[in-house]
Amino acid sequence: MNEPLKYFIESNIPQIEETMFALVAKIDAPSDLKDSMLYSLKAGGKRIRPLFVLAVLELYQKNLQDGLIVGAVIEIIHTYSLIHDDLPSMDNDDFRRGKPTNHKVYGEALATLAGDALNTLAFGILARMDLTAEKRIELVQLLSVAAGAEGMVGGQVLDMEGEQRQLNLTELEQVHVNKTGALLRFSIEAGAVLADVSDQDRATLKEYAHHIGLAFQIQDDILDIEGTTEELGKTAGKDVASDKSTYPALLTLDGAKEKLAEHYQHAINALDQLPIDTSLLRDFAAYIVHRKN
Secondary structure, eight states: OOHHHHHHHHHHHHHHHHHHHHHHHTSOOOHHHHHHHHHHHTTOOOOHHHHHHHHHHHHTTOOSHHHHHHHHHHHHHHHHHHHHHTSTTTTOOSEETTEEOHHHHHOHHHHHHHHHHHHHHHHHHHHTSSSOHHHHHHHHHHHHHHHSTTTHHHHHHHHHHGGGSOOOHHHHHHHHHHHTHHHHHHHHHHHHHHHTOOHHHHHHHHHHHHHHHHHHHHHHHHHHHHSOHHHHSSOTTHHHHTTOOOHHHHHOHHHHHHHHHHHHHHHHHHHTTSSSOOHHHHHHHHHHHHOOO
8 A cells, every 4th residue: 555545544534433433422322222333333444435435525625524424424334234244144254354243242133223223324314414405315315226225235135146056247246236336336426426526527436436346346255265364354265165156256266366457457447537636546446456355
């Protein structure tokens, strides 16, 4: 990771987390429920999605304050999805980010409800933001698509259905365009909404986000083979053990790395079309394809 990107990440993650924790801490809810919600929010993570919101605002030289709230909302949604992903009825994981998963600490019922609470809270936060009604409505609508049946949740269903057979490349990409990519695309598009970018620039940013979302998942699949449980903060080799459809399983490990490089290049080509300095998003693309966890 180069120094400008490292500085951007290290200077913004504390603000993202402070915003996120404060939004949850102030709600009037049973203490056990709030504890469960905050347990997973405070478990750490790369915070890539909220950082992408801020990166777009930074590119267009806009104030980052609204981006902190929207970024916190995305991380709240992402965290709810991880709590549910880890449940015994789903991926049945014992560890997440190096810590026991939520249901291992709080029980399956409370973990499920904590995920539900985070999901619904996120939309309320967007609805109450100090933005024009048009922007609030657009952000709520975009997030409902990205996080719901047409996006992340639908992708999860396709992923589960794919466990019964070997998916082809088109089917596998469709899983991850939704399951992993939808929230990443929303993060970048939300930044574009807040920054009032042109329709042309917004379409270009979405193209970048599409390829970065796929690159993110391919690298995840590669790391499941090459990484360790300690490095990943979750069980390594679980995809292979569960016979899941992955890029290395379909394309071989070398083929997956070639596909990763292909999506990375498409993302960079998209940035070449923007009439601004895109070095920050280029650095993020490189970080995603070279990360070790």
